[in-house]
Amino acid sequence: MVAAERAFAADAAERGWVAAFRSYAAPDAITLSPDPVNAHEQLAQIAGDGETTLDWRPAYAGISSGGDFGFTTGPFLFRGREGIAGHYFTVWRRQPDGGWKWIFDAGTGVRDPGPPVAADARIPNLAVAPRGVGSAEAAVREVGALERGIAIARPEPRSQLLWRLAEDVRLNRPGHPAAIGVEAATTLAQATALDAVDEPLRIEAAPAGDMVFVLGRTSWPEGEGRREGYLARVWQHQGDDWKIVFDEIVPRPV
Structure with missing residues (x-):
């Protein structure tokens, strides 16, 4: 890949x-x-x-x-x-x-202060899940239910999302360096946005049911109102639960 x-x-x-x-x-x-x-x-x-x-x-x-x-x-x-x-x-x-x-x-628009990655560099990889939930359909159902439950937690879904962050999660937010690991991701999420999917637009899973991609509309507090955009998130089945391993927000132009 x-x-x-x-x-x-x-x-x-x-x-x-x-x-x-x-x-x-x-x-x-x-x-x-x-x-x-x-x-x-x-x-x-x-x-x-x-x-x-x-x-x-x-x-x-x-x-x-x-x-x-x-x-x-x-x-x-x-x-x-x-x-x-x-x-x-x-x-x-x-x-x-x-x-x-x-x-x-x-x-x-992540702002990356590090050096550029060499075209042939050995890059870190997310550890592969030891097992999934058996099928893509089952994974989509489970993660879809999680996303709906988080959305119901409005106006403050962040607390539910923070404990869903995997130890090796990555968060991409415009104007900030990529956050690598749960501590950096938690700090960045608290300083910027970590919010629920208002409207899922696509949920697709691996055949083994161990990885799920979610794309949806989202919004988050900004100034005196709310900013709108899109959230792209990857969930991985870890142990007996689902964890967020990647989370990106793409704001809509104002």
């Missing part, structure tokens, strides 16, 4: 980012522009193959026990476009032919 991500990035550098995104997107792939849209429909509106100056590198990855579903995340930037940088998040699904296609791709 990481090799597929690197091949995807290399293709974008050679042919252009639009051409690469078309080639590596699954038929049902979703991106944010700024709202969720089918990736192929969105890309069809862009003439040409796109610039070759979009650069991204995987810095962390997680994969299901079956080796057929997972995610990568890491820094991205548009060379020559000041200010267009952050961390991307891509969810991958293995295809019937054995290859990989992405089903969700979106980034947020």
Whole structure:
């Protein structure tokens, strides 16, 4: 899967980012522009193959026990476009032919003070879950019920979410470095936002039922009102419970 991500990035550098995104997107792939849209429909509106100056590198990855579903995340930037940088998040699904296609791709304006990741670097990986709940359908039901329960906890769902954070969780928030580990994630969540999914738009799980991707609308307190955006979250089955291993918020433009 990481090799597929690197091949995807290399293709974008050679042919252009639009051409690469078309080639590596699954038929049902979703991106944010700024709202969720089918990736192929969105890309069809862009003439040409796109610039070759979009650069991204995987810095962390997680994969299901079956080796057929997972995610990568890491820094991205548009060379020559000041200010267009952050961390991307891509969810991958293995295809019937054995290859990989992405089903969700979106980034947020993480400010990463560290050095860039080498294209061939050995990157840390999320520990694989020892077991799931038996099927994708069961996992979707269980995580869907968890998300609904957290939403009911409004106006303060944060306390319920904090104890759901895995020890090795990663949080991506615009304007802040990526938070790695539960202590850093808890601090960042308390300083920014960790909120419930107002409206789930997509919940998809690995066949073994050990990893679940959730995309939904969300909102969080900001100033005297609430800011709206989208939340992308990955749950992993750990022990006898579900834990959040990745959480990203992408604000809608004001």
